[in-house]
Amino acid sequence: MKAKAPPKLALEIQFATSAMAQKWQDLITKRKVGNWIKKALQENATITVRFVGQAESKKLNANYRNKDYATNILTFPYELQNGIDHLSADLVICLPVLEKEAKQQNKTLEQHLIHLIVHGTLHAQGFDHEDEVEAEAMEQLEISILKKLKQANPYI
Template sequence: MTKGPVQLDVSVTYGLPRAGLPAATSFRRWAAAAAQGRIKRADLAIRLVDAKEGRALNRHYRGKDYATNVLSFPVELPEGVTLPLLGDLVICAPVVAKEALEQGKPLNAHYAHLTIHGVLHLLGLDHEDEREAEAMEQIERDILATLGLPDPY
């Protein structure tokens, strides 16, 4: 864990109409909450997409022919290159809205959870086995609680 506030430069772009979607400042706040205490400085990009773009990216990068809620693309820098680049998140707005409705979650809380989840992936956390999944879920719960948001699980 690192001490002090995180210096986070977050670029947020919208690949679909922004109406009904959280503001860029919200995504920046959620990303900073996930990074706090884990890194000192980082740059990352968050792109909100429609189902068509989300599906194309998931198919191309993961071989799965459907849109998913969030994709994380960690930066892989060449050896010896030290830049504060963390990576990119792609969040598929229609999938997030559908999930929030189906799961009875407030839409902004679901966006916050998925942003935090994605940033934690960029920081190297994963949920490949049950132990990792439980640890990551607890970290997500703790971060969301600091933001006054409910347990997503």
């Protein structure tokens, strides 16, 4: 029996400003982000990861979730026409919130970023944590994926 090929990923990285891109270019590379996403993918995907400041995150969170604050990550999955077996999604990460949370949780920026990328990628594929059963299943999957990326359990 032939092994299933790993999912293919078309990835775009965007920064809200050139100053933000310059500040984060060493940590946030297309190669690194692509590797983190691929570990969480279960199907072929086209994903854009956009890194933003607090104002853009707050505006998007208010418009799409009716929450009046900047949040660490927002996931926007898109439905494709014609029954194509292909995931399409945007992940929007607020870098100031990422920095603040990493410091509060005594994690490196990269550790927290990897977790958020994996978390958002799972959301894009329909995983959720709206109830206790879903939350437990999603957390266990995240822990398993993060272990493959040599990352500690973020829920301890």
